[in-house]
Amino acid sequence: xxxxxxxxxxxxxxxxxxxxxxxxxxxxxxxxxxxxxxxxxxxxxxxxxxxxxxxxxxxxxxxxxxxxxxxxxxxxxxxxxxxxxxxxxxxxxxxxxxxxxxxxxxxxxxxxxxxxxxxxxxxxxxxxxxxxxxxxxxxxxxxxxxxxxxxxxxxxxxxxxxxx
Amino acid sequence: xxxxxxxxxxxxxxxxxxxxxxxxxxxxxxxxxxxxxxxxxxxxxxxxxxxxxxxxxxxxxxxxxxxxxxxxxxxxxxxxxxxxxxxxxxxxxxxxxxxxxxxxxxxxxxxxxxxxxxxxxxxxxxxxxxxxxxxxxxxxxxxxxxxxxxxxxxxxxxxxxxxxxxxxxxxxxxxxxxxxxxxxxxxxxxxxxxxxxxxxxxxxxxxxxxxxxxxxxxxxxxxxxxxxxxxxxxxxxxxxxxxxxxxxxxxxxxxxxxxxxxxxxxxxxxxxxxxxx
Numbered sequence: 001x002x003x004x005x006x007x008x009x010x011x012x013x014x015x016x017x018x019x020x021x022x023x024x025x026x027x028x029x030x031x032x033x034x035x036x037x038x039x040x041x042x043x044x045x046x047x048x049x050x051x052x053x054x055x056x057x058x059x060x061x062x063x064x065x066x067x068x069x070x071x072x073x074x075x076x077x078x079x080x081x082x083x084x085x086x087x088x089x090x091x092x093x094x095x096x097x098x099x100x101x102x103x104x105x106x107x108x109x110x111x112x113x114x115x116x117x118x119x120x121x122x123x124x125x126x127x128x129x130x131x132x133x134x135x136x137x138x139x140x141x142x143x144x145x146x147x148x149x150x151x152x153x154x155x156x157x158x159x160x161x162x163x164x
Numbered sequence: 165x166x167x168x169x170x171x172x173x174x175x176x177x178x179x180x181x182x183x184x185x186x187x188x189x190x191x192x193x194x195x196x197x198x199x200x201x202x203x204x205x206x207x208x209x210x211x212x213x214x215x216x217x218x219x220x221x222x223x224x225x226x227x228x229x230x231x232x233x234x235x236x237x238x239x240x241x242x243x244x245x246x247x248x249x250x251x252x253x254x255x256x257x258x259x260x261x262x263x264x265x266x267x268x269x270x271x272x273x274x275x276x277x278x279x280x281x282x283x284x285x286x287x288x289x290x291x292x293x294x295x296x297x298x299x300x301x302x303x304x305x306x307x308x309x310x311x312x313x314x315x316x317x318x319x320x321x322x323x324x325x326x327x328x329x330x331x332x333x334x335x336x337x338x339x340x341x342x343x344x345x346x347x348x349x350x351x352x353x354x355x356x357x358x359x360x361x362x363x364x365x366x367x368x369x370x371x372x373x374x375x376x377x378x379x380x381x382x383x384x385x386x387x388x389x390x391x392x393x394x395x396x397x398x399x400x401x402x403x404x405x406x407x408x409x410x411x412x413x414x415x416x417x418x419x420x421x422x423x424x425x426x427x428x429x430x431x432x433x434x435x436x437x438x439x440x441x
Contacts, residue, residue: 010231010238017228021221025399032171032392040168046206046390054384062388072388076217079395080377082224083370090242101301105242109371112249116256116378 009093016089020082024075031071039066084113167389174204175393178218182401184424185222185343187409192398193219193340193373194275198428201268202435206390208264212339213385216373218398219341223370225399227363229406235363237305237356240318244328248346248372251332256379259337268436271338275429278344279422297321298354307360316357324354336376341369344425359409 063070087110094102165173177199178192185192193215200211230236259267294304294317301321306313327349331342346365350356356364380386 010234010236013238014228014232017224017231021224021228021399025221025396028392028395032396035389035392036168036171040166040171042167043165044167044389046204046210046387049207049209049384055382058384059381059386059388069388072392076386076388076391076395079217079220079224080374083220083374086224087242087245087371090238102239102242105246109242109245109249112246112253113371113375116249116253116375119378119382 009097013086013089013093016086017082020078020085024079024082027075027078028072029075031068031073031075033068034071035066035068038068080117084110084117087113170204171389171393174200174390175397177203178394178397179401182218182222182398183405184420185219185341185398185402185405187405187412187420192222192402193338194278194344194425195428196394196398197271197339198275198432200390200394202428202431208267209259209380209383209385210387210390212259212267213377213380213387214391214394215339216335216377216380217386217391218394219339219373220370220377221395221399222402223341223366223368223373225402226406227367227370229403230363230366230409233410234306234308234313235359236367237303237318237360237364238367239301240303240305240350240354240356241364241367243301243303243321244325244346244349245368245371247325247328248332248335248342248368249375251329251334252336252372252375253332253379255333255336255338256376257336258333259379260383262337265436265439267338268432270334271340272429272431272433272436274334274338274340274342274344275425275432279426279429293317293319295319295321305360307357314357316360317355319355320353324349327353332372332375335369335372336379339376339380341365341373343369362409 059073063073087106091103091106091110094100094106178196181192181195181199184195196215196218197208197211200206200214201208206214227236231238262270298304298318298321303318303321304316306315308314327345331345331349334340334345335342343362343365346368347358347361350361350364351358377386
């Protein structure tokens with residue numbers, strides 16, 4: 001009911017973005033301080049690729065090495081989930097106003113985001129949840145598009161993993 | 165250089181990048197990627213990955229303010245996000261096929277295009293009559309004027325939609341928000357008022373970047389040690405920009421961003437051709 005008001009929808013939408021960004025940056029800040037306190041003297045080489053394992057499995061491995069980095073990663077995941085949550089909220093807001101054209105438009109965007117985030121599972125095919133916010137309110141992304149993109153990216157990353 | 169001093173320097177640069185990106189509606193990415201690649205010799209894939217994350221932060225942080233102030237056209241943004249997410253998925257999926265030297269040159273050309281476009285553009289008529297498709301989709305809106313809300317219409321939806329596909333593709337490939345192309349699509353093609361274009365572009369950028377992030381993560385192109393100072397720098401910069409925007413005139417804004425990006429564009433193209441990236 002309340003969502004039928006344009007201004008109120010904008011206000012809630014703005015609130016989701018604000019809370020997501022504040023939570024994400026707080027996590028990243030705490031994690032970064034922790035990580036630099038312990039590993040600030042390291043001399044990493046960011047000039048070449050290949051140090052990181054791809055996918056969420058790689059992130060989990062790095063988190064085990066340094067709890068600070070784990071916190072940073074958690075914050076980055078919250079950050080990525082923020083626009084996804086904003087789109088999911090828009091589906092509900094347009095539905096509350098019976099604006100079915102824009103419910104369809106927004107669901108399509110949500111499905112595309114789900115398809116991308118589904119590829120971030122580890123390439124080995126280990127079943128890990130992609131993004132909780134992506135699958136919560138909306139319908140699951142179309143299976144064929146998600147798997148097609150996953151197949152495409154995994155074959156390409158196998159061919160091009162070492163980078164330039 | 166130790167990780168501590170490197171992180172502090174990257175944080176400072178990202179702060180300025182966020183400010184500029186927010187004021188122009190381009191997102192911090194166009195400044196952060198050349199900064200990381202040229203000044204800190206970071207691999208272009210890592211730079212793009214960190215930039216994508218910072219771009220989500222810029223967009224969400226600034227959009228939270230713009231949406232509340234009534235600048236952002238949420239319907240228009242949602243519709244065009246269909247095009248930008250499709251484009252972003254394609255861009256991130258094809259990124260591995262494009263050598264980094266070519267990525268650097270494409271990046272530079274996009275920057276030059278953005279700088280030139282900002283100088284060439286005539287002011288859009290805020291009273292443009294909407295065409296039939298835009299009216300059917302109820303894309304028109306209002307923005308806060310000096311004496312109450314100003315109503316505007318939207319035109320040439322298919323043309324704008326096509327440009328948004330290209331903007332999304334570049335976003336996935338380069339790790340930027342492609343705000344320049346988004347603003348051109350809305351301002352020049354669809355005849356949306358300039359500040360509505362920049363704020364709606366800012367609103368869309370986070371979703372576009374999130375669409376690319378999954379694929380970057382699956383490739384191992386996200387480096388949290390780089391992303392942390394970049395995100396933490398861009399965010400306060402972007403929020404400051406959101407505060408300053410209502411007080412800045414469009415002409416000042418365009419001149420600032422034209423000069424800054426033209427310099428970066430030249431550097432990126434030069435480094436691309438000499439194979440130093």
